[in-house]
Amino acid sequence: MNNQPTLPGHTCRNSRFQDHLIYKTHHNSAKYLIKRTITVRIKVSLNKLLIMDSLFEYSNQLISKVDTSFNRYSYDQIDWGNRLVGLIGPRGVGKTTLVLQYIKNNLNVQQTLYVTAEDFFFAKNRLIDLADDFVKSGGQYLFIDEIHKYPNWSKELKLIYDYHQELMVVFTGSSVLDIKKGSSDLSRRAVIYNMQGLSFREYLQLFHEIQVPKFTLEDIMNHQVTLPKIRHPLPLFADYLKRGYYPFAKENDFDLKLRQVINQTLESDIPTYAEMNVSTGRKLKQLLAIVAESAPFKPNMSKIAEMLKISRNNIADYLLYMEEAGMLSQLRSSTKGIRQLGKVDKVYLDNTNLISSLADDSQNKGNIRETFYLNQLRVNHKVTSSELGDFKIDDTHFEVGGKNKTSKQIKTAEKGFIVKDDIETGFLNTIPLWHFGLMY
Numbered sequence: 001m002n003n004q005p006t007l008p009g010h011t012c013r014n015s016r017f018q019d020h021l022i023y024k025t026h027h028n029s030a031k032y033l034i035k036r037t038i039t040v041r042i043k044v045s046l047n048k049l050l051i052m053d054s055l056f057e058y059s060n061q062l063i064s065k066v067d068t069s070f071n072r073y074s075y076d077q078i079d080w081g082n083r084l085v086g087l088i089g090p091r092g093v094g095k096t097t098l099v100l101q102y103i104k105n106n107l108n109v110q111q112t113l114y115v116t117a118e119d120f121f122f123a124k125n126r127l128i129d130l131a132d133d134f135v136k137s138g139g140q141y142l143f144i145d146e147i148h149k150y151p152n153w154s155k156e157l158k159l160i161y162d163y164h165q166e167l168m169v170v171f172t173g174s175s176v177l178d179i180k181k182g183s184s185d186l187s188r189r190a191v192i193y194n195m196q197g198l199s200f201r202e203y204l205q206l207f208h209e210i211q212v213p214k215f216t217l218e219d220i221m222n223h224q225v226t227l228p229k230i231r232h233p234l235p236l237f238a239d240y241l242k243r244g245y246y247p248f249a250k251e252n253d254f255d256l257k258l259r260q261v262i263n264q265t266l267e268s269d270i271p272t273y274a275e276m277n278v279s280t281g282r283k284l285k286q287l288l289a290i291v292a293e294s295a296p297f298k299p300n301m302s303k304i305a306e307m308l309k310i311s312r313n314n315i316a317d318y319l320l321y322m323e324e325a326g327m328l329s330q331l332r333s334s335t336k337g338i339r340q341l342g343k344v345d346k347v348y349l350d351n352t353n354l355i356s357s358l359a360d361d362s363q364n365k366g367n368i369r370e371t372f373y374l375n376q377l378r379v380n381h382k383v384t385s386s387e388l389g390d391f392k393i394d395d396t397h398f399e400v401g402g403k404n405k406t407s408k409q410i411k412t413a414e415k416g417f418i419v420k421d422d423i424e425t426g427f428l429n430t431i432p433l434w435h436f437g438l439m440y
Contacts, residue, residue, distance in 0.1 A: 052137060055121065055130075059114040066100040070206050072247075073379075073440045074098060074195040080106070082191045084161050085170045086147075089195040090326025090350070091261045091269075094247045095172040098195070099143050102170075112141040117150035127153070131160045135167055147171040154185040161189050175269040176324045196326070197351055199376060200237060200437025203244035208236065215438045217381065217393070221417060223426050225435050234424060237434040241368060245353040245375075258357050262288075262327070270321045283308050287318055288327060292355060295364035296331075296371070297347040319347060326350050329374055334384040334392070345385040351375050369400050369421050369433055379440045388413050400433065 072094050078085060080102065087095050103112050113134055115121070121130075127150055134142055142160075147153045153171075160169060176194070204210040215225050227233065243249040248257055266288065271281040286308055291297045299319070305312035322328040329350050332342030348371045349355050355368055370390055377383050377393065386392035389399035389410045397416040399409050403423050410416030421433040 051121070051125075052133060055113060055115060059112070060109055062114060063100055063104050063109055063112075066097060066104055068101050068104055070202075071101060072098050072195065073199065073202065074193055075101065078102075078193050079191065080170075083165070083168055084157065084186065084190040085168075086186075086190045086192040087170065087172045087195060088176050088192060089174070090176070090197070091174040091265060092246045092248055092257070093195055093197045093326075095174070095195060096145050097247070099145070099170055099172060103141070103143065107141050111139055112143070113139055114143040114145065116145040117148070117153065118146050122150055127156045128159050128163075131164060131167065131169075135164050140166065140168060142167060142169045144169065144171040146174065148173040148175045158185045158189065161186075175265075175273065176326065196375070196379060197245035197353075198240075198247060199379075199440045200240050200244065200434060201440070203240045203437075204230075204236065206247060207239075207244065207250065212438060214440060215435070217377075217439065220431060220435045220439070221396075223431075225426075225438060232424065233434055234422065237437070240437070241352040241372060242356045243353060245351045249353075255357060258353065262354070262357070265325050265327055266322075270325055274317075274321055280310075283310055284318060284322060287315075288322065288349075289358060291328060291347050292349055292358035293362050294347075295367040299344055299347055316344075319344070323350075327354070329371070329378070331374060331383070331385050331391070342384060346370075348374060365402065365421070366400075369402075369419075372433065373398070373400050373419060373436055376436050376439060389416060 074087065075098055078087070087099065089095055100114065103109065103114060115130070117127075127144070131142060144150075147157070150156075157169065157171065160167065198206065201212045201214065204212050210229055212227060212229075219225065230236070243254055246254075246258065246261075248254065251257070263285075266284045267278075267281045270276065270284060271278070276284075287304065290304065290307065299315070301312040301315045304315050319328060319330060323330050327350055329348045330344045331346040331348065332344055335342050348367070349358065350371075352368050352372050352375070355363055355371060373391060374383055377391070381393050384392050386397045386399075389397040391398045391400070395415055397410050397413040398419050399405065399407070399416065400419040401421070403420050405418055405420055407416070407418050407429065410418070416429065418430045419433050419436070420430055423430075423432050426432050426435065
């Protein structure tokens with residue numbers, strides 16, 4: 001063993017050498033960490049750019065392919081100048097097509113991004129982060145389809161609205177239920193528009209390229225409807241009642257696709273919203289079948305509960321869920337109850353195409369006529385049940401029937417009309433049923 005004493009100067013040099021090594025090690029580590037951080041950030045930025053490019057590419061493909069020859073009635077009703085616009089309605093009525101048409105007709109695609117909340121991108125990415133990156137890239141118009149498929153959508157839309165005041169956002173949703181459930185956060189920010197299926201007027205344009213002007217209820221009651229391009233409208237009207245309400249009827253396999261819309265609404269949309277189990281979802285289908293086979297359906301809660309083996313206390317909620325989802329329409333009295341809704345007098349399927357799909361051979365003509373009338377009038381008017389006829393709008397009573405219908409039921413009404421199916425023209429207080437399909 002070396003027991004020689006260490007010189008003081010030698011100790012000092014060793015100490016300085018060790019300090020230098022430590023400094024150099026730390027310095028190199030710091031440089032390495034900085035380089036690594038910069039590299040990671042560059043990779044993240046490049047990854048974001050690649051993702052954004054991919055989203056833009058998909059968006060531009062959809063925009064370029066959309067047909068702009070026909071626009072739904074809501075296209076001109078929407079105030080597109082609002083910073084946050086919501087377009088809601090049942091599945092399959094053409095909301096996606098409408099927003100893509102607006103982009104193609106009016107916006108610079110380099111500043112516009114269309115995404116769907118069902119995209120796999122949102123499995124790992126937040127909507128608010130996408131909006132932030134989009135704005136930093138120079139984006140000005142963000143369109144989000146199927147917004148109800150995104151968790152916490154209303155909260156993030158609220159934050160996007162508050163953080164990016166220069167960004168215009170349009171969102172759509174097929175499930176009216178979720179949109180309304182989340183809209184409490186957006187009540188002072190978003191302007192919401194509701195869109196339903198095709199009117200008879202829109203069907204004539206989309207399916208047969210026949211341009212028809214809109215007529216008001218006043219025009220119709222005063223017999224102002226004239227269609228010089230159509231000599232015999234009744235065969236076209238009959239086809240509309242069977243398959244003219246949904247734009248996708250122009251495609252193949254309409255019946256199959258309509259069944260899919262019904263199943264997705266009853267088995268997925270409503271149960272998810274109302275936190276129902278699978279068996280309860282099946283009860284909704286049974287309840288819809290009962291309504292479809294009725295003429296029309298007058299709700300007896302105790303009887304329905306017995307048939308479906310469920311509590312009668314749940315029936316009203318189930319009917320309301322299906323109404324808001326675009327499966328049913330409930331005709332209420334003008335007298336308001338606890339919920340500020342009138343007593344339900346009759347329940348109809350939402351539209352006549354649903355009757356054709358669900359009722360099969362048990363279709364009732366009276367039910368079809370009344371369903372059509374209520375469906376078309378509710379867009380611009382509040383329709384209630386009538387104590388004299390079938391329907392009442394303001395102070396006017398309407399009785400709906402076939403061509404042999406008499407005015408017996410509304411003879412005591414101060415202002416009343418007979419609405420007849422299977423006639424081409426009207427006279428006095430008699431109006432053809434198909435005229436009411438020309439209002440939107």
